[in-house]
Structure formats: structure tokens, C-alpha cells
Amino acid sequence: VATATVPDRGTLHELVAAATRAPSVHNVQPWRFRPRPGGLEVHIDRMRALPVHDPFDRELTISVGAAVTTLEVAARAAGWGPRTRVHPSEHDPDLLAVVELGERAVPSDDDIALAAAITQRVTHRGAFRPDALPDGLLPALVAAGEDEGVALVPIEGEAALTDLAAVVAGADRTQFGDVRWRRELAMWMHPERTVDGMPLPPGSSLWTRLTTTTPGEVVHADAPDRSLVLTAPLVAVLTTTEDQRGPWLTAGRALQRVLLTAARAGVQAGYLSQACQVEDARRGVRYLVGGERHPQSILRFGVPDRPRRLTDRRPVDHVLDTV
Numbered sequence: 001v002a003t004a005t006v007p008d009r010g011t012l013h014e015l016v017a018a019a020t021r022a023p024s025v026h027n028v029q030p031w032r033f034r035p036r037p038g039g040l041e042v043h044i045d046r047m048r049a050l051p052v053h054d055p056f057d058r059e060l061t062i063s064v065g066a067a068v069t070t071l072e073v074a075a076r077a078a079g080w081g082p083r084t085r086v087h088p089s090e091h092d093p094d095l096l097a098v099v100e101l102g103e104r105a106v107p108s109d110d111d112i113a114l115a116a117a118i119t120q121r122v123t124h125r126g127a128f129r130p131d132a133l134p135d136g137l138l139p140a141l142v143a144a145g146e147d148e149g150v151a152l153v154p155i156e157g158e159a160a161l162t163d164l165a166a167v168v169a170g171a172d173r174t175q176f177g178d179v180r181w182r183r184e185l186a187m188w189m190h191p192e193r194t195v196d197g198m199p200l201p202p203g204s205s206l207w208t209r210l211t212t213t214t215p216g217e218v219v220h221a222d223a224p225d226r227s228l229v230l231t232a233p234l235v236a237v238l239t240t241t242e243d244q245r246g247p248w249l250t251a252g253r254a255l256q257r258v259l260l261t262a263a264r265a266g267v268q269a270g271y272l273s274q275a276c277q278v279e280d281a282r283r284g285v286r287y288l289v290g291g292e293r294h295p296q297s298i299l300r301f302g303v304p305d306r307p308r309r310l311t312d313r314r315p316v317d318h319v320l321d322t323v
């Protein structure tokens with residue numbers, strides 16, 4: 001085993017480029033990476049917070065957790081032996097993790113396949129093909145969550161899925177009925193955004209509807225309908241036993257491990273997380289997963305009906321500090 005090496009800028013650049021492929025709420029990319037001897041600090045960037053959508057930074061923290069796992073997966077495939085400490089500083093709550101790259105190690109085929117999935121994973125908002133998931137995938141997804149200490153709970157049976165679809169639809173109505181929530185989303189679906197935020201569905205009048213100041217509900221024609229929930233080959237909820245910043249970070253790490261495990265098998269996910277984002281709805285989902293655990297993300301899994309291109313990311317130089 002070779003001795004630990006201080007990584008050069010080129011190495012850090014490559015690893016951070018991979019880490020930024022992580023999913024994030026509204027694609028806000030709320031992360032900053034700071035080089036330090038032997039590795040990188042990962043900070044949350046609260047300038048990218050969504051005070052209406054996510055007042056406690058729960059989903060912001062989940063997003064950074066996803067970036068931490070992506071960094072680890074990329075580092076392992078690049079021949080490092082990463083070790084991560086979370087919330088390492090009592091004085092700096094925005095420093096969420098330190099990833100030490102560790103000693104050089106030969107990556108396994110598994111490490112390389114998981115890292116290849118970083119640029120294969122996309123959020124899929126349309127329908128999935130009706131085919132069942134590949135054999136053994138559900139246990140692999142559950143194990144991927146467990147590796148990070150998080151339980152992925154499948155929602156099975158028409159009655160439970162119908163209940164979930166109703167809770168999701170109710171949460172959609174609450175969000176689209178809130179003019180402040182709509183306008184905050186519009187800032188991240190702005191037609192002039194290129195390197196962050198979300199693309200507008202082509203030809204959609206969604207942006208006009210989001211920016212209207214008329215109070216009350218606007219029609220959300222793009223909301224996932226009941227059939228998307230009922231026909232998905234798998235619907236599952238990522239859950240934690242506690243509900244604060246430590247478990248949120250862990251949930252984000254688990255989320256990305258689950259998504260990469262799926263993408264590696266050609267399976268993608270779409271989110272039904274509205275029902276975790278609206279408090280009343282979240283209580284409904286909590287009940288559906290047994291009443292004890294806290295739902296953090298709700299996902300549908302399947303093979304997309306059509307390919308989707310990768311969404312944009314900010315250039316590495318915007319998120320990797322110089323020291």
C-alpha cells in the first residue's frame with residue numbers, strides 16, 4: 001500500500017466535477033468544495049436555500065449528502081480509499097463533511113460500475129415502461145440504503161398506492177396554491193437560467209402560470225397523475241428514525257447510493273416528494289410507512305419510456321474554492 005498522497009488540483013477538479021452530477025432540489029446545487037490536505041471539505045451553500053419550499057434546509061442538506069456520496073464513489077473508482085467524517089465542526093454548522101481521499105487502492109469492478117452510473121443517472125418525470133424491475137434490484141436498492149443506515153420502504157398494493165397518489169395530489173394543490181412557493185420555483189425554472197435550475201417543459205405555459213401573482217391555486221397540468229404512481233414498477237420511501245440535520249445528510253447519502261445502484265441497472269427514478277415537502281401530507285406518508293419513521297424522499301423507479309438528456313451544472317471553478 002502506497003502512502004497517502006496530497007491530491008493535486010487536477011484530481012480535485014475531476015472529483016468535484018463528478019460530485020456536482022448529484023441530484024439537488026430544484027437543481028440549486030447547494031454545495032461548495034474546499035481543498036484541504038489529503039482531501040476536500042464539503043460545505044452547504046445557504047445562498048441557494050429555498051426558504052418557502054424548504055424552510056429548515058432539509059432538502060438542501062439531503063442534496064449535499066447526495067454530493068458527498070458521489071464524491072466518495074468517484075474517488076473510489078479513481079483509485080483512492082476515501083474516508084468521510086460528517087459534521088466535523090461544532091463551530092461551523094455549514095461544514096457538512098470532510099472527505100479524506102486516503103491511500104491509493106485498486107478499485108474493484110463494482111466500484112468502477114457504480115461510478116460509471118454517475119453520468120447515467122437522471123431524474124425522469126414521465127411514464128415508465130410497464131416491465132418489472134430486473135431480478136434482484138429491489139433487494140440491492142434496500143441494501144444500498146442500509147449501507148448508509150437508511151430504510152427504503154416499498155409501498156405495495158393498489159390501496160396503499162391509491163392513498164399515496166391522493167396525498168401527492170393534495171400536496172401539489174397546496175404548493176401550487178401558494179403564490180410565494182410558485183414564484184420561488186419560477187426563479188429556478190427561469191427561461192434564462194442555463195447552468196442551474198430546471199428546464200421548462202418545451203412549449204409549456206408553466207412559467208407564466210408560476211409567475212402569476214393571482215392568489216389561489218393555478219392549474220398544474222404537469223403534476224404527476226395517479227396513473228404515474230399506480231403504474232410505476234416500484235414506489236418506495238426513503239425513511240430515517242430521526243428528523244434533523246444529521247439524518248438529513250445521511251438520507252442524502254443513501255438517496256444517491258440507491259439512485260446510482262438503480263441507474264447502473266438501467267433503472268431511473270422520479271420524485272413524488274411533494275408529499276414530504278408539505279407537513280400535512282408528510283404525516284399521511286408517515287402513516288403509510290408504519291407511523292414510526294420519518295419520510296425523507298418518495299421515489300418511483302422504472303425504465304424511462306424515452307431517454308432524457310443530462311441537466312446542466314455550474315462549472316467546477318464556481319464551486320471548488322482555491323486555497
Ligand SMILES: Cc1cc2nc3c(=O)[nH]c(=O)nc-3n(C[C@H](O)[C@H](O)[C@H](O)COP(=O)(O)O)c2cc1C
Binds near residue numbers: 025060121197273274
Ligand atoms: C431532495 C430532493 C428533492 C427533489 N424533489 C423533487 C420533486 O419533488 N420533484 C421533481 O420532479 N424532482 C425533484 N428532485 C429532482 C431534482 O429536481 C433534480 O435532481 C435536478 O433538477 C437535477 O436533475 P437530474 O437529477 O436529472 O440531474 C429532487 C431532488 C432532490 C435531491
